[in-house]
Amino acid sequence: GESVGLHLPTLSVQEGDNSIINCAYSNSASDYFIWYKQESGKGPQFIIDIRSNMDKRQGQRVTVLLNKTVKHLSLQIAATQPGDSAVYFCAENRGSNSGYALNFGKGTSLLVTP
Amino acid sequence: EAGVTQFPSHSVIEKGQTVTLRCDPISGHDNLYWYRRVMGKEIKFLLHFVKESKQDESGMPNNRFLAERTGGTYSTLKVQPAELEDSGVYFCASSQDPGVGTGELFFGEGSRLTVL
Numbered sequence: 520g521e522s523v524g525l526h527l528p529t530l531s532v533q534e535g536d537n538s539i540i541n542c543a544y545s546n547s548a549s550d551y552f553i554w555y556k557q558e559s560g561k562g563p564q565f566i567i568d569i570r571s572n573m574d575k576r577q578g579q580r581v582t583v584l585l586n587k588t589v590k591h592l593s594l595q596i597a598a599t600q601p602g603d604s605a606v607y608f609c610a611e612n613r614g615s616n617s618g619y620a621l622n623f624g625k626g627t628s629l630l631v632t633p
Numbered sequence: 634e635a636g637v638t639q640f641p642s643h644s645v646i647e648k649g650q651t652v653t654l655r656c657d658p659i660s661g662h663d664n665l666y667w668y669r670r671v672m673g674k675e676i677k678f679l680l681h682f683v684k685e686s687k688q689d690e691s692g693m694p695n696n697r698f699l700a701e702r703t704g705g706t707y708s709t710l711k712v713q714p715a716e717l718e719d720s721g722v723y724f725c726a727s728s729q730d731p732g733v734g735t736g737e738l739f740f741g742e743g744s745r746l747t748v749l
Contacts, residue, residue, distance in 0.1 A: 553737075562637070562724055562740030563676070608676060613689070620666055620689055621738065623676035 531630045538596040540627045542609035545590060551612035553621065554583060554594045558605045566594070566607075596629075604631045635659070637741035639725050645747045651713040654744045658707070658727030664688075665708050666728075666738065667700060671721040679723075682708060715748045722746070 532538045544552070550571040555563035567578045569585050569592075576583050582595040592609050606628050610621040638657045646652050658665045667679040679698070680690040684705035693700070697716070702708040712719050722745045726738040 555740075560742065562726075562742045563738075564740070565737045568737070610676075613678065620678050620681045622678065623668070625673075625675040 528625065529628045529630065531632060532599050534599060534601060534631055534633050536599055538594075538599045538603070538629060538631075540594045540596075540607050540609075540629065542592040542594075542624050543590060544592065544609075544611050546611060546622075547587075547590060549611040552583070552585060552592050553610045554581075554592075555608045555610060555623075556603075556605045557608065557626070563608060599629075599631050601631050601633070604629055637725055637727050637739050639723075639741035639744045641744055642742065643745045643747070645749065646715055647749050648717055649714045651711065652715055652746060654710045654712075654723050654725075654746070656708045656710070656725030656741060658725070659739055662727035662729055662739070663705070664728040665702060666726045667708070667710055668724040668726065668740075669721050670724065670743075671718075676724065679710075712746070715746075717748050720746055720748045 553568040554566040556566050557563045567576060567581050567583050569576045569583045571587060574585050580597045584593045594607060596603055606626040608623045608626045610623045613620045613622055637659055640655045644652050663684050665682040668676050669679055670676045678692040680693055680700055681688045682702045685702050697712055699711045700708060722743040724740050724743045726740045728738050
């Protein structure tokens, strides 16, 4: 069935290092992907998105890479900071009839250590 | 500008009781979504409103869940009767009309439901 998932449930990195969070999806018809960050006690917060006609998009300290051939999505965070500690979710658009309703993955917990 | 607000932030009820969660979307956002995250699992889509109409309710688990959005403003999600497996965090999100903007969903902080 259609699903979005993550390779690793937890990731620990040292402050200042780069982080890479991976995500696999199974619906080859998905055309829109988003990364969300959820801090403890808060709702998911938009980080960056990418459409299927792109393979890379950069934001401030973050880069999303999309490999449609292997249905893989990744989020790269440069110079990871303690404030980046959170759970990161990838999500895909459910389909054009669902507006921006999304399918989420299980999330990766990122822990930044000093 | 006020964000998406949800109430209550935490509710503890016994199995068989009823709980009603409320969501106030960002003003002007026609699209309102309910999601749920059960402990340690993915965030799952429940349903999507466009104004007062249900656009997609394919994620609603069963008929114990009832969502309404009368008047196209705030929305309520009622669970009756609640079961143990309903425990989790219920998120509400809103967005502008699809086709305008980036498609970003704005989430509330969630309502944590604990069924004992």
